[in-house]
Amino acid sequence: MRARRQPSLTLRATLAFSVVAMLAVASAGMYLYETMKGAVMTRSDHAVLARLDHFRKLLQYDLTLTTLQSSPQLFENMLDSEDDIFIIAEPGKPAVIMVNPLHAPLPEMPVVQANRPLSVADMRSGMLDSGVPMRAATVEAVSRGKTVHLTAAHIAVKEMATLAGFRNRILFAVALAFVLTAVLGYVLLRRGLRPLRRMASHAAAITPAQLDSRMDNRDTPVELQQLGEAYNAMLDRLADGYQRLTQFSADLAHEIRTPVGSLMGHCQVALRQPRTEDEYQALLASNLEELERISRMVESILFLARADEAQAALNRQTLDLADEMQRVTGYFEGLAEERDIALHTEGDARIEADPLLLRRALSNLVANAIRYADEGSVIDVRVVESARHCRIEVENQGPTLDDATLGKLFDRFYRGDASRHQSSDSNGLGLAIVAAIMQLHGGEVTVNQPTSGRICFGLVFPR
Numbered sequence: 001m002r003a004r005r006q007p008s009l010t011l012r013a014t015l016a017f018s019v020v021a022m023l024a025v026a027s028a029g030m031y032l033y034e035t036m037k038g039a040v041m042t043r044s045d046h047a048v049l050a051r052l053d054h055f056r057k058l059l060q061y062d063l064t065l066t067t068l069q070s071s072p073q074l075f076e077n078m079l080d081s082e083d084d085i086f087i088i089a090e091p092g093k094p095a096v097i098m099v100n101p102l103h104a105p106l107p108e109m110p111v112v113q114a115n116r117p118l119s120v121a122d123m124r125s126g127m128l129d130s131g132v133p134m135r136a137a138t139v140e141a142v143s144r145g146k147t148v149h150l151t152a153a154h155i156a157v158k159e160m161a162t163l164a165g166f167r168n169r170i171l172f173a174v175a176l177a178f179v180l181t182a183v184l185g186y187v188l189l190r191r192g193l194r195p196l197r198r199m200a201s202h203a204a205a206i207t208p209a210q211l212d213s214r215m216d217n218r219d220t221p222v223e224l225q226q227l228g229e230a231y232n233a234m235l236d237r238l239a240d241g242y243q244r245l246t247q248f249s250a251d252l253a254h255e256i257r258t259p260v261g262s263l264m265g266h267c268q269v270a271l272r273q274p275r276t277e278d279e280y281q282a283l284l285a286s287n288l289e290e291l292e293r294i295s296r297m298v299e300s301i302l303f304l305a306r307a308d309e310a311q312a313a314l315n316r317q318t319l320d321l322a323d324e325m326q327r328v329t330g331y332f333e334g335l336a337e338e339r340d341i342a343l344h345t346e347g348d349a350r351i352e353a354d355p356l357l358l359r360r361a362l363s364n365l366v367a368n369a370i371r372y373a374d375e376g377s378v379i380d381v382r383v384v385e386s387a388r389h390c391r392i393e394v395e396n397q398g399p400t401l402d403d404a405t406l407g408k409l410f411d412r413f414y415r416g417d418a419s420r421h422q423s424s425d426s427n428g429l430g431l432a433i434v435a436a437i438m439q440l441h442g443g444e445v446t447v448n449q450p451t452s453g454r455i456c457f458g459l460v461f462p463r
């Protein structure tokens with residue numbers, strides 16, 4: 001079943017960025033709006049206070065109520081807007097002057113004494129039915145012995161209109177920030193993620209025949225560079241593995257073709273004319289030998305394939321190496337005697353290993369040593385212990401090999417010239433099996449030539 005398609009990373013990131021940009025612009029706008037509102041209101045408060053102060057002084061010095069009453073233009077042009085309120089009244093009596101075009105209700109207000117200066121704290125807020133705010137104050141004035149109350153109020157219609165305009169601009173800026181960030185973010189992110197898409201199409205084009213193509217990581221951003229490098233490294237490993245597999249199957253076909261070809265050849269020659277019973281027996285015996293070799297090869301290949309594949313479960317046991325060396329050299333004694341070779345064992349240790357596999361690895365080394373050592377020489381099998389390792393060494397006298405050859409000994413199907421000529425039952429798989437066994441144990445197999453003419457293989461087990 002196909003997985004549900006997740007929203008794209010570009011889309012999600014773009015939306016997130018846009019919301020953040022929108023919030024940032026909105027908060028800045030709100031802050032500016034509040035500051036501006038405060039400033040506008042303070043300004044209008046001061047205008048109201050200045051007006052009250054002005055008329056209080058006028059009344060206290062020379063202006064009489066009657067003059068004021070008879071010439072309304074005196075105060076009308078003092079008012080800030082046509083809706084503003086201005087009232088003069090003697091306490092408890094109807095107003096002498098009453099300007100309140102909108103008939104707005106006034107809030108409850110304290111009366112500021114005539115000798116006291118005015119301040120913003122003396123002002124009160126009110127509200128028209130239409131929701132427009134108002135600021136008002138009342139002061140006392142003494143004009144020719146008469147006490148009068150002056151009330152002034154400002155209705156903030158213009159201010160509210162200005163602020164409403166400002167608010168609309170803020171809303172517009174917020175919307176613009178959202179759209180701009182979304183568009184720019186989308187474009188930039190799509191550009192930034194281009195290497196990912198390139199990688200996907202590169203990966204889609206990879207086939208076994210094209211394992212040598214690599215991603216170009218030069219213009220990839222740092223975050224994706226790691227991915228690109230890991231991807232290329234994976235291709236390196238795949239190409240290497242694939243190349244070895246191809247080589248292996250080519251070698252395998254070649255190795256099996258030769259003995260099968262020779263078997264067929266023997267049979268064809270034999271069938272060309274009638275043969276004696278002895279001849280048939282000899283033919284069958286030689287064919288059997290060849291078939292045994294093929295069977296051994298198949299068994300070895302199967303072992304290597306399983307070791308590669310499953311890291312086959314190891315049956316680890318505590319082993320006494322002196323016993324194990326004794327057992328293996330004892331088994332090869334007869335073969336060694338045939339070539340007049342002596343087997344020496346030395347040392348002892350205990351390790352944790354799979355007994356069957358350890359015996360198989362050690363047998364392969366000892367079999368090689370007997371096969372390739374100079375006739376009449378001595379083979380040393382010994383245990384060397386160090387703090388971190390336990391090493392089983394098999395050393396014999398033999399041909400001097402160059403470094404390139406030493407490196408190839410553990411390759412599957414690699415055989416030295418000597419073995420090609422010497423015997424037909426060499427498959428070149430013995431050391432590959434030893435290497436696989438050591439890998440299963442987390443150790444390794446080493447080879448070196450301590451002096452020319454001596455060759456020493458070591459099975460290194462980690463402690």
Ligand SMILES: Nc1ncnc2c1ncn2[C@@H]1O[C@H](COP(=O)(O)OP(=O)(O)OP(=O)(O)O)[C@@H](O)[C@H]1O
Pocket residue numbers: 364368369372373396398399409410414415416417418419420425426427428429430431432455
């Ligand atoms: N002790 C040794 N001294 C000298 N040469 C060696 C020794 N052991 C291995 N070699 C060389 O390494 C080659 C590879 O050895 P390996 O055991 O893998 O294969 P093989 O012995 O030829 O065949 P197989 O072990 O499969 O029967 C040998 O053909 C031989 O040339």
Ligand SMILES: [Mg+2]
Pocket residue numbers: 364367368429430431
């Ligand atoms: Mg061998």
